[in-house]
Amino acid sequence: xxxxxxxxxxxxxxxxxxxxxxxxxxxxxxxxxxxxxxxxxxxxxxxxxxxxxxxxxxxxxxxxxxxxxxxxxxxxxxxxxxxxxxxxxxxxxxxxxxxxxxxxxxxxxxxxxxxxxxxxxxxxxxxxxxxxxxxxxxxxxxxxxxxxxxxxxxxxxxxxxxxxxxxxxxxxxxxxxxxxxxxxxxxxxxxxxxxxxxxxxxxxxxxxxxxxxxxxxxxxxxxxxxxxxxxxxxxxxxxxxxxxxxxxxxxxxxxxxxxxxxxxxxxxxxxxxxxxxxxxxxxxxxxxxxxxxxxxxxxxxxxxxxxxxxxxxxxxxxxxxxxxxxxxxxxxxxxxxxxxxxxxxxxxxxxxxxxxxxxxxxxxxxxxxxxxxxxxxxxxxxxxxxxxxxxxxxxxxxxxxxxxxxxxxx
Ligand SMILES: Cc1cc2nc3c(=O)[nH]c(=O)nc-3n(C[C@H](O)[C@H](O)[C@H](O)COP(=O)(O)OP(=O)(O)OC[C@H]3O[C@@H](n4cnc5c(N)ncnc54)[C@H](O)[C@@H]3O)c2cc1C
Numbered sequence: 244x245x246x247x248x249x250x251x252x253x254x255x256x257x258x259x260x261x262x263x264x265x266x267x268x269x270x271x272x273x274x275x276x277x278x279x280x281x282x283x284x285x286x287x288x289x290x291x292x293x294x295x296x297x298x299x300x301x302x303x304x305x306x307x308x309x310x311x312x313x314x315x316x317x318x319x320x321x322x323x324x325x326x327x328x329x330x331x332x333x334x335x336x337x338x339x340x341x342x343x344x345x346x347x348x349x350x351x352x353x354x355x356x357x358x359x360x361x362x363x364x365x366x367x368x369x370x371x372x373x374x375x376x377x378x379x380x381x382x383x384x385x386x387x388x389x390x391x392x393x394x395x396x397x398x399x400x401x402x403x404x405x406x407x408x409x410x411x412x413x414x415x416x417x418x419x420x421x422x423x424x425x426x427x428x429x430x431x432x433x434x435x436x437x438x439x440x441x442x443x444x445x446x447x448x449x450x451x452x453x454x455x456x457x458x459x460x461x462x463x464x465x466x467x468x469x470x471x472x473x474x475x476x477x478x479x480x481x482x483x484x485x486x487x488x489x490x491x492x493x494x495x496x497x498x499x500x501x502x503x504x505x506x507x508x509x510x511x512x513x514x515x516x517x518x519x520x521x522x523x524x525x526x527x528x529x530x531x532x533x534x535x536x537x538x539x540x541x542x543x544x545x546x547x548x549x550x551x552x553x554x555x556x557x558x559x560x561x562x563x564x565x566x567x568x569x570x571x572x573x574x575x576x577x578x579x580x581x582x583x584x585x586x587x588x589x590x591x592x593x594x595x596x597x598x599x600x601x602x603x604x605x606x607x608x609x610x611x612x613x614x615x616x617x618x619x620x621x622x623x624x625x626x627x628x629x630x631x632x633x634x635x636x637x638x639x640x641x642x643x644x645x646x647x648x649x650x651x652x653x
Contacts, residue, residue: 254384255413259540261366265309279383295476297551319355323449394535408576417542423533434523435486442472444510
């Protein structure tokens with residue numbers, strides 16, 4: 244089959260790949276994005292991905308630049324406060340509870356929560372409407388051959404593409420990462436995250452709630468009301484066997500356990516739709532670039548789902564790539580541009596992976612000494628204003644040079 248030329252080839256049409264396509268396409272680059280999965284269908288996607296993403300302010304800026312925000316805004320619930328609760332025992336007893344407010348940082352909100360399936364569907368629609376973007380569904384990346392000045396990509400349907408830059412946005416098992424000869428190191432915690440949507444009798448008042456207990460965090464992030472009832476996106480982390488047992492419970496028993504685990508803060512809770520289970524891992528690629536190749540998002544880093552860091556970190560990868568490409572379009576995919584990308588991202592990613600790893604270990608621990616430390620940490624962080632602000636800033640993606648600011652309590 245004949246080769247064709249695009250400025251950029253993107254492997255992977257998850258949220259990261261789609262946002263990269265929309266942002267770089269809006270900046271004027273020609274793009275081919277390929278994903279072996281079928282195109283998202285609005286009526287199916289809530290079943291396949293019941294997660295939501297809490298987009299922080301830095302991410303909103305990129306969604307704006309990519310032309311996506313106006314379509315997403317109406318589906319977003321604003322996150323106006325963060326409540327962090329520590330518990331002990333079962334049924335969990337609240338031992339500490341603290342509220343964090345965005346106006347501490349001169350902001351009106353921490354971010355906006357939007358269901359993943361809506362983001363994928365809208366990003367696909369908008370990317371597809373740009374004349375310089377071609378989206379291919381049903382065929383993915385198979386192999387590539389890189390040279391100093393260009394890369395040749397072959398898709399699983401045999402199509403060949405010549406390009407200046409290959410972006411690997413193809414997830415945890417990234418085939419582009421493998422083809423580029425980049426390794427990855429992973430840590431497993433023996434935990435699984437249950438993700439689903441739930442309605443509850445008490446309004447969430449746009450407060451995002453994280454409740455720590457042995458086995459991991461239980462997080463309820465506000466969603467717009469579901470058929471007149473307050474609703475939240477839930478991520479419930481547990482040791483693996485307990486997570487599997489919970490997922491297998493009849494619905495009414497599941498709802499009862501969830502209400503107990505949430506300490507009744509939102510009133511009686513009821514699951515909406517299916518529950519999906521994700522293994523909790525930390526993973527980092529051994530590098531973020533290779534000849535004519537850049538890795539973004541989960542192909543480069545995977546974080547445990549606490550503190551809304553995963554996709555927000557991924558969108559910061561894309562912002563940096565976009566800035567570099569716009570500043571010097573002729574150097575797209577060149578060694579100097581890719582080196583700048585790697586330098587700009589690798590330190591932050593490495594610090595973040597270590598910080599979230601430590602934080603998750605502290606959250607899941609059943610050791611009473613560690614649990615006491617966690618409680619004291621929460622009280623200290625909340626009580627010492629400069630520390631509180633530094634950590635809130637770090638959690639919102641504004642990392643300070645001081646490594647002490649990297650304990651992500653939000
Ligand atoms: C329970 C849970 C809750 C989370 N909550 C948050 C949150 O609130 N905030 C936040 O910032 N992050 C959150 N995250 C993290 C976030 O969901 C992920 O970082 C994000 O979904 C990953 O997106 P991605 O595009 O990198 O990867 P994926 O969504 O995995 O997309 C990869 C794509 O690559 C495609 N692909 C596979 N093989 C090929 C191939 N050969 N060729 C081309 N394409 C291929 C796949 O089909 C897929 O579409 C959460 C994660 C979990 C598990």
